[in-house]
Amino acid sequence: MKIKLAVSLILAAAASGAGRPPALLADAIASAAETGKDAGAALVPLRLKLPKPVFVGTPKNAPPGTNMEKPSGKKRPPVMVPPGCVNAAKDRPVTSSAPTPIIGEVELLTDGDKEATDGSYVELARGRQYVQVDLGKKYDISAIVLWHYHGDPRVYHDVVIQTALDADFISGVKTVFNNDHDNSSGLGVGRDREYFETYEGKLVEPKGATGRYVRMYSRGSTADEMNRYTEVEVYGRPEK
């Protein structure tokens, strides 16, 4: 009923024509969005705070041996999520497959700093590695945004993102992204595409994923064999 009322408000505001100040229409739309929130129905745009870009554009040609998606050349359109999503990863504990990082600490992954500067990334050794965040409780996850080191347009290999209910990834494991098209990391053949790392990070929408732990694999990049991670954000709502 509330939604109906808000919609008729919008229609009324629009129909009353040029005489109306545009602010009134905006108010009606905002009110509709608020009403939708109450109803748990309307999705809202996910607002991300992006780091500074350090290069403009991406190379036209895909690096050899990659399975690239074509860069759009445009900013990423806003992603719509249910109202009430929070970044459940912020300041949460991080573990990794490498006992000791080569540079930095794994905690850098959830400290809120996404810049492409020295001191903002953790570097793990060559080969298949992962970092893993404990969200502290179960979330319905709507979006995951992952930044590797993005100081140049490199392509990270075998990017696989999984969610699970337990820290050992035995229970309720769901692979929500996998671009390892030749299964060189042995986690299964991925259907997702490789991509140039940029300041926007990689946004994944894990439809229907529920979990407490998020694990992110990689296996070096086109720049070198090392694995560099800068930040991850996991947007979701605590499961009731």
Ligand SMILES: [Ca+2]
């Ligand atoms: Ca960080």
Ligand SMILES: [Ca+2]
């Ligand atoms: Ca591969």
